[in-house]
Amino acid sequence: MKLDLPNTFLAKQKKLPIKREVQNPEIQESRNFQRKPACSKPMAGSESKGLPMIDMQDFPGQLAKLIEACEEWGCFRIVNFQNFVPQSLMQDMKGVIRSLLDLPIEIKRRNVDVIAGSGYMAPSKINPLYEALGLYDMASAQDVDAFCTQLDAAPHQRQTILRYARAVNELMMDIGHKIGEGLGLKGVPFKGWPCQFRINKYTFTNESVGSSGVQLHTDSSFLTVLQDDEIIGGLEVMRKSGTFFAIDPCPETLLVNLGDIAAVRKSFYYLSLL
Ligand SMILES: O=C(O)CCC(=O)C(=O)O
Numbered sequence: 115m116k117l118d119l120p121n122t123f124l125a126k127q128k129k130l131p132i133k134r135e136v137q138n139p140e141i142q143e144s145r146n147f148q149r150k151p152a153c154s155k156p157m158a159g160s161e162s163k164g165l166p167m168i169d170m171q172d173f174p175g176q177l178a179k180l181i182e183a184c185e186e187w188g189c190f191r192i193v194n195f196q197n198f199v200p201q202s203l204m205q206d207m208k209g210v211i212r213s214l215l216d217l218p219i220e221i222k223r224r225n226v227d228v229i230a231g232s233g234y235m236a237p238s239k240i241n242p243l244y245e246a247l248g249l250y251d252m253a254s255a256q257d258v259d260a261f262c263t264q265l266d267a268a269p270h271q272r273q274t275i276l277r278y279a280r281a282v283n284e285l286m287m288d289i290g291h292k293i294g295e296g297l298g299l300k301g302v303p304f305k306g307w308p309c310q311f312r313i314n315k316y317t318f319t320n321e322s323v324g325s326s327g328v329q330l331h332t333d334s335s336f337l338t339v340l341q342d343d344e345i346i347g348g349l350e351v352m353r354k355s356g357t358f359f360a361i362d363p364c365p366e367t368l369l370v371n372l373g374d375i376a377a378v379r380k381s382f383y384y385l386s387l388l
Contacts, residue, residue: 127350127358128244128316128327165361166190168370171197173292181296189351189371191364198285199278201366204341207278210271211313214247217265222247224264228257232310243318244328249311252279283309286339289370293337310335316348335373342369 166183168176171194183190215222225234228250235246249261258279262272287304294302316327327348342349344365350358351371361369 127330128348165359167367168192170195170288174295177292177296180292184293184296184372184376186354187351188377189361189369191367191369192289193367195285195368198288199281199368203274203278203281206274207341210267210274211247213271214265214267215245215313215315221265225261226264237317241326241328243316243322243325245315245317247313249279251308252311253283253305253307253309279311282311282339285368286337289339290337293376307336332377333371333373334375336375338371338373340369340371 166179166187168180168183168190170176170192180190219236222234223236225247227233227248232248232250234248235241235244237243237245247261247265249257251257255276258276259272261267262275267275286309290304291302294300314328318327340349342361342363344363347360347363349361349369351361353359
């Protein structure tokens with residue numbers, strides 16, 4: 115079995131969603147935008163318009179489906195992962211990041227890079243609608259602590275960020291192990307791999323709806339786990355054919371995307387992991 119994927123296969127872009135009506139362009143509340151009930155309540159084994167849905171509670175039963183999703187799509191949604199990341203924690207975290215992104219720019223700028231691009235990214239010429247906060251390694255309590263200190267996080271915010279970071283890191287390792295197992299590799303030592311955390315915000319108005327929220331890119335990571343908005347879509351992934359496929363919102367799921375490190379040939383893959 116191999117993950118034999120050209121880089122372009124994993125490419126994705128963020129298009130700001132087509133609006134139905136905008137009462138106030140300053141307000142980015144989801145109620146103003148078209149609802150896409152493509153995947154209102156995912157059931158184990160159900161599909162979201164073709165994008166594979168992997169049931170994290172059904173292993174090894176889903177191993178073949180997982181590997182097929184990696185090979186055919188380079189991304190998939192997961193369901194039934196709440197033993198790692200409870201729904202309430204996802205909601206709490208959303209509340210925390212909303213307030214962090216609302217902080218004054220001078221405070222957000224304190225979120226400095228550990229490696230290039232790992233910290234705060236202000237809207238730029240290339241990505242004028244995109245802003246992000248970042249944390250280099252969410253597996254490191256020290257890094258999480260430093261991030262919270264930079265942003266003057268209140269004790270309850272710090273607590274939520276710490277819990278979320280731990281939970282998502284555990285989940286990422288579990289997904290990594292499952293992919294490894296599907297490839298016939300048991301016990302791949304993912305512990306110690308840095309796990310970057312990014313909080314993305316797209317600011318859009320009437321004029322910018324339909325344009326790119328962030329430029330076309332692949333992820334340089336092994337895996338990306340994305341907690342996306344439950345209502346507003348916009349993410350598109352490139353299929354093997356070169357056409358873009360819209361990833362519709364799907365509440366109570368997470369999107370997993372394979373990055374460049376996963377997109378290497380089997381022989382190299384074995385070489386790099388063992
Ligand atoms: O924010 C999104 O929905 C996608 C973000 C993305 O592609 C990325 O952070 O690499």
